[in-house]
Amino acid sequence: MTVASTLTEKAFTERRKPEWEALDALTNEAQRRGIKKLEPDAVLRMSPLYRSVCADLAAAQAARYSAPLVDYLLGLTAAAHTVVYGPHARGREDGRKGRIRQAWLVAFPRAVRRFKREMLLAAALFFVPFALGCVLTLRDPSFAFRVVPEAMLRPLTEAYAKGFDAGREAGDGAFMAGFYVYNNVGIALRCFALGIFGGLGSAFYLVQNGLSIGAILGYVASQGAGENIVVFIVGHGSLELGAIVLAGGSGLSIGWSLVAPGELPRLVSLQRRAREILVVVAGAAVMLFMAAAIEAFWSGSSAPREVKVAVGGTLFVLVLAYVLFAGRTQDGDLEASGDDSPEEPS
Structure with a gap:
């Protein structure tokens, strides 16, 4: 990676990091307490933050930024996707059973492929x-x-x-x-x-x-x-x-x-x-x-x-x-849902 691209990546990271950290914090809290126990304002913030970070992931992939940054954004969007669009967001699918099903059918095989x-x-x-x-x-x-x-x-x-x-x-x-x-x-x-x-x-x-x-x-x-x-x-x-x-x-x-x-x-x-x-x-x-x-x-x-x-x-x-x-969609391991997921870079 050239010095110029490294500086560009640093600037990109510094500019976008606050939103990443905000989504990370909300995702962790939702996983720990359950999304229904979050404040209404926090729930409303998650979807736009998720879409924004998905766009950042697409930009990072297109710009060929470093693997640690792309891996971090992949992990963040995958975790947030489970919270925003997972079983609990669709009536919880019988609560714990839905989360276990989500983990086995989606999270585990995707994580294996990701690494x-x-x-x-x-x-x-x-x-x-x-x-x-x-x-x-x-x-x-x-x-x-x-x-x-x-x-x-x-x-x-x-x-x-x-x-x-x-x-x-x-x-x-x-x-x-x-x-x-x-x-x-x-x-x-x-x-x-x-x-x-x-x-x-x-x-x-x-x-x-x-x-x-x-x-x-x-x-x-x-x-x-x-x-x-x-x-x-x-x-x-x-x-x-x-x-x-x-x-x-x-x-x-x-x-x-x-x-x-x-x-x-x-x-x-x-x-x-x-x-x-x-x-x-x-x-x-x-x-x-x-x-x-x-x-x-x-x-x-x-x-x-x-x-x-x-x-x-x-x-x-x-x-x-x-x-x-297992867990794949037509758009790959980052499940697409309208504008909720980034496009694959060409």
Whole structure:
């Protein structure tokens, strides 16, 4: 970015910042107390402020201002849109149920797409080592012992070699569900929380877990139980591995807000990014709980392999379609409603 454009951006920010802060304050208060508890004057101010900030977003995108500024305006307009045009503005759609529906159908998938660069980087940091660990272990099974303790690999191999024709008892399934939740949430939490170190902690845990899981898969396959472990994983893998990637991508985003805060103080940049990314972290947590239930009660069941593969493939397609398309409108992720949303810059 040239010096001239930087100065233009600074002038633009200084001129428009009071309205951004006003909308931000009203949005936060409405989210905390509910829009019906706001003063009438405050409610009347929100719609014009929202339209004005949408116009600022369009101008910032057209002028190719810095990513932190555009991201901030995107987050502000998305949050304000939920308040102004969300469930509570249409009779609340049964209150809490409407807000939950709004979060799942709109806010979560939009937030994932909004931070797509971080999510794609997290996917690469996880799945490239995953593939590498699997291939290297298939070529040389002893490679797995450098990544995963041998004391863990051998019992796993024996368990998968037995197969799942006998299924599991209901009590065993409930116990394993609790274990999977504990284990997977712990992994995802580390992938997210350690992003505070400039994103390096998240990157490390993504690479480590990708390499470890790939090595486990490769080792079990090298011992003749590859089909069993693949059939076991396919049922819940899209939710479990997807959630770990989303948690890691959220951690990378947190780290980047500290490394490149733009015009904002680092603490302010961190606070805003944490608020914006929270919906992704919450969604990833729900995905992990769903994956744990499937892993405990379905993946290890005696259902036919063909059925498990079909169910797993269908779930993968549904998860991918949900993340890519849920909450979209004809005008993209910033839902258009007359003049309420900015036009896409050409």
